[in-house]
Amino acid sequence: MKASPSYRVFRVVALVVVVLALVTPLFWMIAASFKTNVDIYDTGKALVFSPTLDNYATVLKQSHYVQFIGNSLWVAFAATVLSLLLGVPAAYSMSRFNMRKSALVVLMARVIPGVSLLVPWYYVFSNLQLVGGFTVLILSHMFVSLPLIVYIMMGFFDGLPQELEEAALVDGLTHIGAFRRVTLPLSVPGIATAGILSFIFSWNNFMFALVLSGADTKTLPVAIFDFVGYASIDWGGLMAAATVVTLPIMVIALFVQKYVVSGLTAGATKG
Amino acid sequence: MATVTTTRRAPGGAGVMPDTPGWARWANDHRKWLFAAPAMIFVAALIVIPLGWTAWLSLTDAEGSVRAESEFVGFQNYLDVLSDTDRFWPAVGRTAAFTVVALLFEVVLGMAVALLLWRPFKGQKWVRVAILMPLVATPVAVGMMWRLIFDPNIGLANQVLGWFGIGPQPWLAGQHSALPTTIFIDVWQWTPMVVLILLAGLTSLSDEPQEAARIDGASTWQRFRHVTLPLLMPTVIVAILLRGIDALKTFDILYATKGRGGGSFHEVETLNVYAYGLSFDYNEYGVSSTVLILFFLIIIGAMWALTARRKGARR
Numbered sequence: 133m134k135a136s137p138s139y140r141v142f143r144v145v146a147l148v149v150v151v152l153a154l155v156t157p158l159f160w161m162i163a164a165s166f167k168t169n170v171d172i173y174d175t176g177k178a179l180v181f182s183p184t185l186d187n188y189a190t191v192l193k194q195s196h197y198v199q200f201i202g203n204s205l206w207v208a209f210a211a212t213v214l215s216l217l218l219g220v221p222a223a224y225s226m227s228r229f230n231m232r233k234s235a236l237v238v239l240m241a242r243v244i245p246g247v248s249l250l251v252p253w254y255y256v257f258s259n260l261q262l263v264g265g266f267t268v269l270i271l272s273h274m275f276v277s278l279p280l281i282v283y284i285m286m287g288f289f290d291g292l293p294q295e296l297e298e299a300a301l302v303d304g305l306t307h308i309g310a311f312r313r314v315t316l317p318l319s320v321p322g323i324a325t326a327g328i329l330s331f332i333f334s335w336n337n338f339m340f341a342l343v344l345s346g347a348d349t350k351t352l353p354v355a356i357f358d359f360v361g362y363a364s365i366d367w368g369g370l371m372a373a374a375t376v377v378t379l380p381i382m383v384i385a386l387f388v389q390k391y392v393v394s395g396l397t398a399g400a401t402k403g
Numbered sequence: 404m405a406t407v408t409t410t411r412r413a414p415g416g417a418g419v420m421p422d423t424p425g426w427a428r429w430a431n432d433h434r435k436w437l438f439a440a441p442a443m444i445f446v447a448a449l450i451v452i453p454l455g456w457t458a459w460l461s462l463t464d465a466e467g468s469v470r471a472e473s474e475f476v477g478f479q480n481y482l483d484v485l486s487d488t489d490r491f492w493p494a495v496g497r498t499a500a501f502t503v504v505a506l507l508f509e510v511v512l513g514m515a516v517a518l519l520l521w522r523p524f525k526g527q528k529w530v531r532v533a534i535l536m537p538l539v540a541t542p543v544a545v546g547m548m549w550r551l552i553f554d555p556n557i558g559l560a561n562q563v564l565g566w567f568g569i570g571p572q573p574w575l576a577g578q579h580s581a582l583p584t585t586i587f588i589d590v591w592q593w594t595p596m597v598v599l600i601l602l603a604g605l606t607s608l609s610d611e612p613q614e615a616a617r618i619d620g621a622s623t624w625q626r627f628r629h630v631t632l633p634l635l636m637p638t639v640i641v642a643i644l645l646r647g648i649d650a651l652k653t654f655d656i657l658y659a660t661k662g663r664g665g666g667s668f669h670e671v672e673t674l675n676v677y678a679y680g681l682s683f684d685y686n687e688y689g690v691s692s693t694v695l696i697l698f699f700l701i702i703i704g705a706m707w708a709l710t711a712r713r714k715g716a717r718r
Contacts, residue, residue, distance in 0.1 A: 140524075143519055143524070146515075146519055147519055147520075147530055150516055150519070150530070150533070150534075151529070151530055151533040153591070154533045154534060154536060154537055154591070154595065155533050155536060157548055157549065157552055157591070158536055158537075158540065158548070160548070160551075160552060160559055161544075161547075161548040161551070164551060172551075172557060173556075173557050175557065175562050178559070178562065218441050218442040218445060219442055221437075221438035221439075221441075221442075222438055222439045222440075222441065222442035222443065224438055225434065225435050225436075225437075225438035225439040226439055228435075229435050229439075231435075231439060234439055234443055237443050237446060237447055238442055238443060238446045240446070240450060241446050241449075241450060242648065243648055243702060243703070243706065244450060244454070244699065244702075245651075245652050245674075245675055245678070245695065245698055245699065245702070246652070246654075247654075247675060247678045247679050247682060247691075247695060248453070248454065248457050248678070248692075248695035248696075248698070248699060249449065249450065249453040249454070249457075250682065250683075251453075251456075251457065251460070251469065251682050251688055251691070251692070252452065252453035252456040252457060253449070253453060254469075255456075255469045255470075271449070274445070275446070275449050278442060278445065278446060279446070282442060306427065306428075306431045307431050307434055308427070308430055308431050308434055311434075332539055335541070336539075336540075336541045336542060336543075338541075338542065338543050338654070338655045338658070339654050339655070339679075342658075343683060352541070353541055353542075353543040353544070353655075356543055356544060356547060356659075360547075360662075365550075367551055367557075370547055370551070371547070371548070371551060373544075373547075374541075374543075374544035374547045374548055375544075377541045377543070377544045378540045378541050378544045378545075381539050381540070381541065382536055382539055382540060384539075385535055385536075385538075385539040386532060386535075389531065389532060389535055392535060392538075392539065393531070393535065393599055396538065396596060396599050396600075397599050397600050397602075397603040399641070400599075400600040400603045400604060400638055400641050400642070401603050401604050401607040401638060
């Protein structure tokens with residue numbers, strides 16, 4: 133269908149407005165991270181200012197940010213890998229044997245408010261001397277990742293033709309052998325999608341780390357609060373810290389946007 | 404082992420190689436649960452036991468420390484919470500307002516943007532990149548970012564209003580403007596999600612009903628109202644379901660912008676923020692568990708209503 137000229141003009145204008153609305157705030161955050169606190173307060177220097185790296189120096193020096201970046205990377209990575217190990221076979225089984233009720237058990241984790249689990253978790257894990265360590269953080273982030281992975285991979289396996297596996301069985305492979313040597317290699321795009329999305333959601337997760345992390349295992353979303361004092365806020369430092377958390381994940385998403393989009397919209401078209 | 408030999412037959416009729424070791428055969432025959440069980444056990448252990456415990460705590464007067472002695476008080480907490488018009492019911496109201504208003508904007512705006520993006524055009528890729536940015540941005544950082552933009556004195560928002568001769572607004576700092584402002588932030592971050600879901604739905608629609616309606620002389624609006632929208636309804640409900648659950652549970656943005664207790668007047672204290680505060684700021688485990696069980700029932704109820712609606716739409 134060909135769009136009319138007036139509609140095309142309208143569409144360009146509307147889309148420019150949409151893009152500006154979505155991107156300007158992020159641009160503003162990044163710009164503020166290169167301003168001194170004096171310049172941030174000076175409304176005359178909204179766009180024209182002499183950029184400084186002081187805020188980033190503060191962030192990297194003052195508050196063990198490098199360590200927190202490492203923590204965030206490690207927790208998100210470990211939670212993603214472990215969730216893939218548990219989730220991919222589970223999704224396969226649930227898809228092939230149509231175990232929709234069993235899948236519901238895993239997907240319940242998406243529905244339950246995290247706070248209702250945190251008090252018992254905190255109690256159990258502090259008795260096991262695990263609170264403040266990485267194990268409990270990784271386990272709690274797996275609780276976010278696993279349902280996501282099962283949900284995405286179930287949809288992926290639903291769409292994978294079963295005939296290829298059957299051919300492998302005829303060739304003498306066992307069912308597990310066929311899964312490992314035929315299905316898994318074919319699932320790489322799905323696994324990439326699920327893995328990337330799991331990493332992003334784990335990286336961004338805040339509430340679990342807020343309660344369960346210790347001084348040495350803080351993740352970035354929790355560490356941001358170091359820049360919010362009771363009396364005043366170090367705006368430059370805060371925006372630099374926020375940029376350090378957000379920018380890497382946005383850059384990754386840029387390069388693998390195809391996977392991010394297909395992960396976010398998984399299951400959407402099935403109704 | 405005779406039964407094993409028969410169940411192991413592959414659909415093609417070929418058997419398993421005779422030199423397969425016993426454990427591998429066993430694994431092969433039981434792969435259904437062998438594959439599914441670990442994930443299910445992991446999630447169930449992290450859900451069922453805590454949820455049972457929360458249900459138990461809600462019937463006790465536990466406070467201070469979960470290790471401390473607590474007494475069984477029956478449904479006293481429920482009576483207290485349900486008659487609490489100071490904190491509980493206002494929190495229910497805010498949760499409902501936040502969810503309904505945010506969802507309304509997200510679905511309407513999301514539909515508009517998805518329709519704009521539906522037909523291919525030059526530069527579509529860049530619009531999609533822009534749409535992805537808020538979605539992957541860390542919610543806590545997003546909250547901090549808007550906190551600067553909405554700062555009453557130095558924020559960009561009031562500067563922009565100033566250009567149009569409109570006086571400064573309190574935004575997040577105002578007792579009555581804080582909740583609408585956080586709704587705005589949620590809409591900014593999550594409308595793109597609705598756009599992506601609806602776009603996926605739109606692109607999977609076949610063109611024929613559209614063409615038929617066009618030939619019958621239906622206007623653009625009529626085609627949308629009577630052809631596209633009904634066909635897209637299942638996708639719309641998926642989007643509402645996914646976004647609705649998350650909007651009900653919103654925490655990051657509220658905590659980042661207003662801190663503990665949802666601000667000094669609890670102006671953005673939703674059920675989730677309220678329960679978090681009861682649990683971890685005041686250690687009122689009994690009462691917080693009661694609030695959480697009620698919250699959980701609300702979520703299940705809302706989901707049930709929506710999935711019932713979804714089944715209805717499918718018919």
